[in-house]
Amino acid sequence: MNVLSAPALPHGLPPLSDELKTHLDQVNAALLGHIERAGGFLPFDQWMHQALYAPELGYYTGGSTKFGSNLPTGDFTTAPELSSLFAQTLSRQVSQILHDSQSVAILEFGAGSGALAQALITELRQQGIEPEYSILEVSPDLRERQQQRLAPLRAHIQWLDRTPDDFKGCVIANEVLDAMPASLFTFGQDGQVLEVGVIAADQTTARGLPAPFYLATRPAPEHLALLVAERLEPQPFYLSEINLQAEAWMRSMGTWLSRGAAILVDYGFPRHEYYHPQRDQGTLMCHFRHLAHAQPLVLAGLQDITTHVDFTAMADAALEGGLDVLGYTTQARFLMNCGIANYLASPPADNTPAVQQQWAHTMSSANKLLSEAEMGELFKVLLVGRHMTTPLLGTLSGDRRDRL
Numbered sequence: 001m002n003v004l005s006a007p008a009l010p011h012g013l014p015p016l017s018d019e020l021k022t023h024l025d026q027v028n029a030a031l032l033g034h035i036e037r038a039g040g041f042l043p044f045d046q047w048m049h050q051a052l053y054a055p056e057l058g059y060y061t062g063g064s065t066k067f068g069s070n071l072p073t074g075d076f077t078t079a080p081e082l083s084s085l086f087a088q089t090l091s092r093q094v095s096q097i098l099h100d101s102q103s104v105a106i107l108e109f110g111a112g113s114g115a116l117a118q119a120l121i122t123e124l125r126q127q128g129i130e131p132e133y134s135i136l137e138v139s140p141d142l143r144e145r146q147q148q149r150l151a152p153l154r155a156h157i158q159w160l161d162r163t164p165d166d167f168k169g170c171v172i173a174n175e176v177l178d179a180m181p182a183s184l185f186t187f188g189q190d191g192q193v194l195e196v197g198v199i200a201a202d203q204t205t206a207r208g209l210p211a212p213f214y215l216a217t218r219p220a221p222e223h224l225a226l227l228v229a230e231r232l233e234p235q236p237f238y239l240s241e242i243n244l245q246a247e248a249w250m251r252s253m254g255t256w257l258s259r260g261a262a263i264l265v266d267y268g269f270p271r272h273e274y275y276h277p278q279r280d281q282g283t284l285m286c287h288f289r290h291l292a293h294a295q296p297l298v299l300a301g302l303q304d305i306t307t308h309v310d311f312t313a314m315a316d317a318a319l320e321g322g323l324d325v326l327g328y329t330t331q332a333r334f335l336m337n338c339g340i341a342n343y344l345a346s347p348p349a350d351n352t353p354a355v356q357q358q359w360a361h362t363m364s365s366a367n368k369l370l371s372e373a374e375m376g377e378l379f380k381v382l383l384v385g386r387h388m389t390t391p392l393l394g395t396l397s398g399d400r401r402d403r404l
């Protein structure tokens with residue numbers, strides 16, 4: 001076992017309240033217990049799972065998740081949080097999938113604050129579709145928040161505890177794959193694949209550190225070493241990720257999605273870009289109060305930890321699960337294909353300040369969703385499914401499946 005790096009405090013970190021410090025101490029103590037029970041080395045995916053999803057302590061399960069753009073409280077903003085424009089545009093793709101699969105069932109994974117469900121159900125009902133909406137949310141805290149927000153639509157929504165045995169309709173997961181725990185790896189001098197994990201700092205050094213942990217390496221277990229070796233050449237001083245949980249999730253969709261399609265939206269790349277030699281520090285990012293940094297060991301339980309998505313791996317896993325890969329493109333192209341321009345074509349005639357302010361907000365959201373410098377290019381949409389008979393609207397032009 002070799003130490004890889006010590007934690008460092010990210011620059012610009014806002015001061016923590018006493019309440020947050022107490023929570024952080026509790027999470028760190030629980031993580032030290034996990035490291036000890038794992039024999040002194042906790043593989044990074046298990047660390048990430050605990051830091052994000054440990055009951056009552058994790059970022060998504062302990063009340064810490066802060067969606068939205070509001071400083072000082074918001075941590076990050078997702079497309080549905082920007083405005084209802086994303087959901088309105090997405091509704092065109094959803095309704096095509098429902099029509100083709102002869103179903104009105106929608107299953108949303110990881111619904112966050114419930115913003116997408118709220119806007120999407122409202123929009124579909126205006127189009128004359130009464131959806132049967134299900135949400136599968138792993139965080140009890142977020143599930144409760146969703147139930148509060150969506151109380152007026154309660155008759156249309158059910159919360160599931162596990163995936164259905166058989167599902168026909170439309171599946172949606174916006175920024176869910178990136179929140180699934182990933183394994184980290186690097187290479188030894190002889191090209192051997194090394195698994196990255198977390199070890200406890202001893203008591204004397206821990207006092208000088210912002211968190212009582214180190215990142216460390218050990219030879220990767222055989223299955224991980226083989227998968228990494230299949231995907232990229234060993235390179236010196238190279239750190240990256242592989243998300244086996246997300247791949248298993250994609251594969252398992254093939255066991256229950258009997259007719260219909262899934263819309264998977266997330267930030268990421270095809271494999272040749274993901275494992276580009278220049279991306280030698282991987283894609284792991286943490287978010288706390290709109291401060292993005294790459295220090296996963298600090299602020300455990302208080303900050304979001306994510307990795308970008310290897311869309312080639314997701315498409316391969318879908319194929320292994322017996323699904324078809326129906327389309328892959330950028331978020332900007334997907335939204336344009338779904339007619340986002342129609343929603344922006346006619347400014348409101350009403351000149352009252354509230355209406356004009358709302359319109360300005362919609363235009364600024366459109367810019368964020370579409371701009372190459374913001375979400376338009378980095379975010380991708382992968383469409384997978386089974387027994388679909390018509391080409392999907394969202395990738396009718398600009399389909400990049402050939403790049404996967």
Ligand SMILES: C[S@@+](CC[C@H](N)C(=O)[O-])C[C@H]1O[C@@H](n2cnc3c(N)ncnc32)[C@H](O)[C@@H]1O
Nearest residue numbers: 060078109110111112136138139174175176179
């Ligand atoms: C980054 S948030 C995105 C929330 C929301 N979709 C949005 O776009 O605002 C990730 C969400 O995925 C949930 N999540 C993570 N893994 C999941 C899984 N395997 N099944 C269902 N939900 C999951 C988290 O609890 C959280 O609600």
